[in-house]
Amino acid sequence: MAKGLSANAADKALANAQIDQTVLARDRSQSVFRLTFLDFSKKVISSYRMQNGAANMRKHAAIFQRAEREFGVPAPVITAFWALETDFGAVQGDFNTVNALATLSHDCRRPALFRPQLIGAIAMVQKGDLDPARTTGAWAGEIGQVQMLPQDIMLYGQDGDGDGHVNVKTSAPDALLTGAAFIQSLGWRRGEPWLQEVTVPSSLNWADAGLHVSRSGSEWQRLGVQPRWGEISPELPASLILPQGRKGPAFLAYPNYAVYLKWNQSFVYTTSAAYFATRLAGAPVYAQGNPDPGLSQDQMKQLQQKLADRGYDVGKVDGILGAQTRAAVRQVQQQLGMPADAWPTPDLLARL
DSSP states (O other), X not given: OTTSOOHHHHHHHHTTOOOOHHHHHHHHTOOOOOSOHHHHHHHHSOHHHHHHHHHHHHHTHHHHHHHHHHHOOOHHHHHHHHHHHHTTTTOOOOEEHHHHHHHHHHSSSSHHHHHHHHHHHHHHHHHTSOOTTTOEEOTTSOBTTTTBOHHHHHHHOOOTTSSSSOXXXXXXXXXXXXXXXXXXXXXXXTTOOOEEEEEOOTTSOGGGOSTTOOEEHHHHHHTTOEESSSOOOSSSEEEEEOTTOTTSOEEEEOTTHHHHHXXXXXXXXXXXXXXXXXXXXXXXXOOOOOOOOOOOHHHHHHHXXXXXXXXXXXXXXXXXXXXXXXXXXXXXXXXXXXXXXSOOOHHHHHHO
C-alpha cells in the first residue's frame, strides 16, 4: 500500500498465498550450465527451433517490424530468447506465480531480490493482468512467453494486440513487444551487431582473447582476425571470445553482447543465445574446430583448488567454469608458458 497499490489488490493477491516447498528446494539446488558451449548450443539450437523460429518471424512479421521500429531490437534477437525460454510459448512453467514470489520474498536467503517482484505481481493483479489463483510460470516467478518478472512487465509491458491488457502468457504480440522493450532497457544499441563468427590466426596473442580486452574491429583485422560471414564492423569495439579455447569456435562480441549477459549471467547460455540469433539472421553453422578436451566437474574442482592454493581468485571451488576461473586459468597459462586461451584442459591440470 505504501507503493500506491490498493488494499483490495493486496488482499486479492495474497489472501490464499502459500509457501511452496518445491520452490524452496529449487532455490537451494539451482542447476548450472556445466555443458560446454558446443554441447549446449547443439542441444538447444535444434532444426525444430530453427524452422519454427523462421516460421514465427514470418507469422508475426508486423509485430517484429514494430518492435524494431519502436525499440531497435531485431526479430532474430527476440525470437532466439522466445525459443530458448519457452519453446515459443509452449513450456512456460506450472508454478503458481504469487505463491512462488511470496515464498521467495518471505524466505530469508534473497528476500530483497524478490519483494519488489511480489509488489509487481500485486500491481498486475490491480490492473487485471494477473490472476493470483491461476497465473503460473517459472519457479522463480518469471511469467510468459519470454519469461519476465512482474516488476519488469509493469515497467516495460506493451499491449501488442490492442485489447487493453498486457498478457504475456497467451498473447504473442504482447510478449514479443514487451520483450523488445525490456531488451532495449538493458542497453540494446539500435542497428548494431551483437556476435560474429570469425577465423583467428595461430600467431595471435591468446591472452588478448576474452571479454577483458576490447579493440576496434579494424584493429582485430590488422591482427589477422577475419569474418566467416558478413563484414567486421571496423569502428565498433569488440572482444574476441573463444568459448572452448583457441581450437574451437571464435567470435567477435560487440557491445550488444553485454545485453545477453544482463539477461542471463551464464557465459555458455548467453553465447548460445547470441549465436542462435545470428543463425536466425542468416549466419551459417559455426566451424566447431577440434577443441582440446575439457575437464569433468571433479577435475574442475581439483583445478580450482590448485589455482586457489597458488593465490589465484577463482571464487567458490564448485566445479563451474565461471569468469573468475577463466581469468585465473589465463594467468597461470601465461606463467607456465602455455597458450593463454583460458580453456582448462587435462594437460594444464597435470602441469599444476
